[in-house]
Amino acid sequence: MTAKTIFILNGPNLNLLGAREPEIYGRDTLADIEAACAAAAKASGFEIDFRQSNTEGTLVDWVQEADTKAAGLIINPGAYTHTSIALLDALTAATIAKIELHLSNIHAREEFRKHSVTASAADGVIMGFGAAGYILALDALKSLLEKRSA
Ligand code: CA2
Secondary structure (H helix, E strand, O other): OOOEEEEEEEEEOOOOOOOOHHHHOOOOOHHHHHHHHHHHHOOOOOOOEEOOOOOHHHHHHHHHHHHOOOEEEEEEHHHOOOOOOOHHHHHHHOOOEEEEEEOOOOOOOHHHHOOOOOOHHHOEEEEEOOHHHHHHHHHHHHHHHHHHHH
């Protein structure tokens, strides 16, 4: 872990990527996405710590850990996006640069997905670009960090 580490946290069911619902979430597996993120981050002088959990408390613990160890955080909270005040509180408490990310455009989906409980704690939100959104989020985080250190 270095001063230039970026945590990329993935919430519930994202371990199933590539195996089901490719019309919504694409054909890339989470391992494919991790490999693409690692390469993109390396090219920008960052390293990533890429994790997935199906458990809300674990994600809360990791947000807290990111705040002490990482320069920035990208999080796809999965379905906890729509329900988790615990994650909102953890993200609000974290002072590092934060981006919320969704593979799908949650505003173009079911009513219950249209509201993000957690997004207000993020510096910005990227959604609707599938797996490419992770690379866009890394780019966005890089420019946020450059602004912060200027
Ligand atoms: O669009 C996104 O990235 C979501 O965060 C994905 C979550 C969903 O609950 C959010 O509303 C939007 C679901 C991730 C589950 O991924 C699966 C992948 C393949 C098969 C089944 C689920």
